[in-house]
Amino acid sequence: MKYFSYIIIAIVAATVVTGFFIVGSPANERLRQADQQRIYNLQDIQNQIVTYWQSKETLPTDLASLTDNISGWRAPQDPKTGLAYTYEITGDLNFKLCASFDLEGESKDMYYGGGVYPERAVPIMPPSKTDNWYHTAGYYCFDRTIDPDLYPPLNKK
Numbered sequence: 054m055k056y057f058s059y060i061i062i063a064i065v066a067a068t069v070v071t072g073f074f075i076v077g078s079p080a081n082e083r084l085r086q087a088d089q090q091r092i093y094n095l096q097d098i099q100n101q102i103v104t105y106w107q108s109k110e111t112l113p114t115d116l117a118s119l120t121d122n123i124s125g126w127r128a129p130q131d132p133k134t135g136l137a138y139t140y141e142i143t144g145d146l147n148f149k150l151c152a153s154f155d156l157e158g159e160s161k162d163m164y165y166g167g168g169v170y171p172e173r174a175v176p177i178m179p180p181s182k183t184d185n186w187y188h189t190a191g192y193y194c195f196d197r198t199i200d201p202d203l204y205p206p207l208n209k210k
Contacts, residue, residue, distance in 0.1 A: 084155035087132050091152045092186050094129040098138060098150060099197060101126065103204050110206045112148055112199075116140050139194070146201070151194040158188040 101119045106112055113119050116128040116137060130137055131152065139151035186195070 081156075088154045088156055088158070088188075090132045091138075091154060092158075092188075094132075095138060095150045095152060095195065096186070098128055098140070101128075102140075102148065102197075103199060106146075106199050107204055107207050112142050112146075113140075114142075141194075143196070144198075146199045148197050149194045150197065151192060152188075153192045154188050154190055157190045158186065 098116065098119070102113060105119055120127050128137065133155075134153075139149070141149045141151070143149055188195075
């Protein structure tokens, strides 16, 4: 009976260790979730920038210009540091959104527009028409270009 208890303890310990190898440690999962929140935040900011451009036919000068007191929208901040994300205008229709990531992103093939899909998933739109949110660990910038044909200015009457 004594050996049976040791065998059960060994099996449970092996299962826990195997689980960490397969899923990753809780600390690593927290880093992954923080990076995913950063991607969601940057997607939200990007959507606000595109909407701003469609309304005014110019890019906002800074993220504070996107603040909307009626809807309550304010540019989100980094979930760990509380710092603002970096936004830089690089052309009439071009801008960069930058953030510091804890981990390297998943395979480039997994990121399509609104989130992460299983590796073999087929994107709703062809990759040339989707936003790529792959990133390396550390400070990384996403270069974006607004396509006026895809996002035409809103008609003003």
